Amino acid sequence: MDVPFTMTVPSNAESGDHTGGIVTSYIAPGQDDDGQPVKLDRRLGSRVQVRVDGELRPGLSITDFQTSYDGTANPAGKGDMTVTYTVTNTGNVRMSALQTFKVAGPFGLSGKTADLNLMPELLPGNSLTMSSTLSGVWPILRNSADLEVRPVPTRPGDNFPALKSAKASSGQWTIPWTLVFLLLLGAAGTSGTILARRELQRREAARVDEAVQATLAAHGVTEGQS
Numbered sequence: 220m221d222v223p224f225t226m227t228v229p230s231n232a233e234s235g236d237h238t239g240g241i242v243t244s245y246i247a248p249g250q251d252d253d254g255q256p257v258k259l260d261r262r263l264g265s266r267v268q269v270r271v272d273g274e275l276r277p278g279l280s281i282t283d284f285q286t287s288y289d290g291t292a293n294p295a296g297k298g299d300m301t302v303t304y305t306v307t308n309t310g311n312v313r314m315s316a317l318q319t320f321k322v323a324g325p326f327g328l329s330g331k332t333a334d335l336n337l338m339p340e341l342l343p344g345n346s347l348t349m350s351s352t353l354s355g356v357w358p359i360l361r362n363s364a365d366l367e368v369r370p371v372p373t374r375p376g377d378n379f380p381a382l383k384s385a386k387a388s389s390g391q392w393t394i395p396w397t398l399v400f401l402l403l404l405g406a407a408g409t410s411g412t413i414l415a416r417r418e419l420q421r422r423e424a425a426r427v428d429e430a431v432q433a434t435l436a437a438h439g440v441t442e443g444q445s
Contacts, residue, residue, distance in 0.1 A: 226269070234273020235311025236374065238342055241265050268313075270374070277379050278310035279341070279370050283348070284387040286364045288356070300356045302364055304387060306338060307346040312377065315340050316385075317369040320351055324359040324393075331356060340373045358393040 224241065242264045249259040283305045290298035300322050308314060318335035333353050341347055356362060368385040372378065 226267075228269070228271060232271045233311060234271050235275060236313045236343055237269045237271060238313070239267045239269065241267060268374070270312075275312050276310045277312045277314060277370060277372070277382050278308070279314065279316060279368055279385045280307050280309050281305070281366060281368060281385045281387040282307060284366065284389055286389050286391040288358070288362070288391050288393045290358050290393070297355045297357055298393065299352050299354050300362065300364060300391065300393075301350060301352045302366060303348070303350040304366060305346050305348045306341065306368055306385070308341040308343050311343045313340055313342050313373050315371045315373050317371055318351075319367045319369075320353055321365045321367075322353055322356050323363050323365075324357065325361060329357045329359060337371070338368070356393065360393065362391050362393045364389050364391055 222243075226239075242262055245261045245263075247259050247261070249257050251257050281304050283303070285303045287301045287303075288298055289301065290296075302320060306316065316338040318338055319332065320335055321330065321332045323330035331353060333351075335351050338349070339347065365388045366386065370379065370382050370384070
């Protein structure tokens with residue numbers, strides 16, 4: 220059965236993409252678990268995409284950009300850098316996005332880049348919070364984390380060649396705590412050895428001085444005499 224319908228766009232509707240839905244309901248007789256007669260209401264929703272004429276303003280933004288680093292007990296091992304962020308469709312057209320996550324150390328050392336999954340379609344005004352992890356990151360005290368989101372139109376026929384990517388950056392401490400502990404332990408051991416040697420030398424000097432004083436006293440020589 221074909222059921223016609225009419226949709227009227229309000230005169231004050233904002234230009235751009237709008238999303239709605241039509242729900243069909245099919246009621247049929249049935250039975251419950253006890254065999255009693257009931258009416259079954261089966262519903263199916265169909266999405267409706269509408270574009271209102273006017274100026275199109277595509278755009279995406281990144282907010283709440285946060286990073287964390289999970290190291291390993293291996294002093295020479297690599298860890299995982301995790302980034303969490305929120306992408307908001309700040310424009311008036313529905314869009315998806317290609318995402319690139321890059322981590323690098325000071326002066327670009329040990330750089331590592333990953334292309335993330337294609338972001339699901341985001342409707343105008345909506346936001347999506349996502350989290351991604353990049354493995355194999357060296358703990359070289361301080362790493363930079365950079366995220367780039369390149370908008371991709373999802374409506375057939377859309378093309379926005381001048382649309383800029385959304386970017387976010389942050390620094391993250393990546394301290395190799397196991398290595399630091401071993402270095403501190405080694406430094407403490409070296410300091411302890413030096414202090415022990417100094418204490419031994421002090422005791423030896425005191426013992427020699429005591430012996431000298433005893434010898435002088437045995438020969439009737441007091442301090443200050445020669």
